[in-house]
Amino acid sequence: MEAVSTLVRVSLPNYLKGLPIPNSFSGFSRLSATDWLSLVPFVGTVSLLVYVTVQAFNPNLRKQKNAINPDIQKDCPKVVHMADIEDLGDKVSYCRCWRSKKFPLCDGTHNKHNTETGDNVGPVVLKRRGK
């Protein structure tokens, strides 16, 4: 803990005091190449911290992370397909993994998804009695 305390109370303030940060924006134009080079680690660290913070609190990223549907009709607020029960034939398989290229019908892509993720999703199969 002593090392952390020294870093925060002594080393970091001394490092920041040594940075060639000008008093005005126009002062940046008078910095030498060596001054700019000494600012690179500081600017890089601050940029990384800002990026990580923004990513952590970005509600759109959190929404996408929890989404079930990765890419089918993402421009629609809700994906709905209707089928006439008379047109279903003897047997039809509907995708429940949201990865089929023939969505809403299953094309077997769930097998690849299950292998890659350890998931266990599969289609809902509708069939006529006795078929």
Ligand code: FES
């Ligand atoms: S492809 Fe999605 S359940 Fe088969």
